[in-house]
Amino acid sequence: MTRVTLYSDAPYYGGAERYLSVLAKYLRSSAVEVRAIVETASGADRLAEEYRAIGVPVVRAERPGFDWYKKLSPLVSLFRECPGDLLHVNLPSSYDAGVSSVAWAAKRAGYDAVVTTEHLPMIDRKYKKYPIKVFFSHWIDRAIAIAESNRDLLVRRHGVSSGKVVCLPNGVEPPRILSEGERSTLRSSWSNSTGRTIVGTVARLTERKGHHFLIDAVALLPRERQPLLVFVGEGEEAEALRSRAASADVDVVFTGQLEDAASVSQAFDLFVLPSLIETQPLTILEAMAGRVPVLATAIYGVPELVEDGVTGRLVPAADVPALSRTLDEMTSDPNRLREWGDNGGRSYDANFTALRMTERTWEVYGEALGGLPKDLPRDAA
16 A cells, blocks of 8 residues: 655645646555645635545645744654655645745655655745755655746756656546537527637636736727637636726626536637746646637747647737737637647547546656556556
């Protein structure tokens, strides 16, 4: 029996946290015992609930933050109370987990190996935290970079030894496929015009996701060629985006958070994510799994998901004219959109399923522990 503990001190829930719950679901088997440590903040309740729903025991613990030097002893006690063979630390920011001090604490408590997943290493290092991160990285056995573009960032910006970095792309569970009736019902709820092109995105309404660029890009088009925009999600920029759309006379439907958000993009003609900072967004993978073509910004790990001219198109970040021009070109050719969507579906099937991600992660665990059965146990999800 291999004992794996998944650690997250994020006081919120997002794509990086969903990555953990999916990983837990596919790891669990008669040969792998999975438990989880989750932050105490109410924003982390959803992750804890998802773990419990699949039978993973959860311990809640306060994040060490930048007071890591005060928390080392409590962290050692925490890991002794939650013993395991391998600790997998989730790092939405490279300075989470007490600037990686939990790695030292876990080893001190008897863990044999520590693996981290680095989601956004492009966030600039802070001078006072940088040497601390480098110091504690000595107790990390493998660092998973979810995109090749992150490999150099981990080594150059965050001092992780190049020999420890493993590139392992994200994966998502296949979304529920909407029936044609469900798709039509959704589209009708957004627009009275059955022939209108619908362009949408599924993302938190926050500045770095670039919704404002999409509104501005549509505003540059002649009114008769403007698609209807659908924004699925919630966030602090909601009111500002509503005001911007009204001022630009751009039609936008704000749906709020939807229960089956992973499938909703199947009702779009085109999925667009004009973000400023991303590595490998799960919503792009869900759109691809649903055979929906993608238009996204060519930043960091996104070009490793979206093949320009094959599964969709890529544009420079914050380039509103380029976004507008490409959006207009793509939506004017429905046959090409269907072709790109089908190509994206095949790419997802071959490279980005949750099972494939988990199998690769299991291989990384084997490297860190110095030997595990090569194949993920058969009774995993």
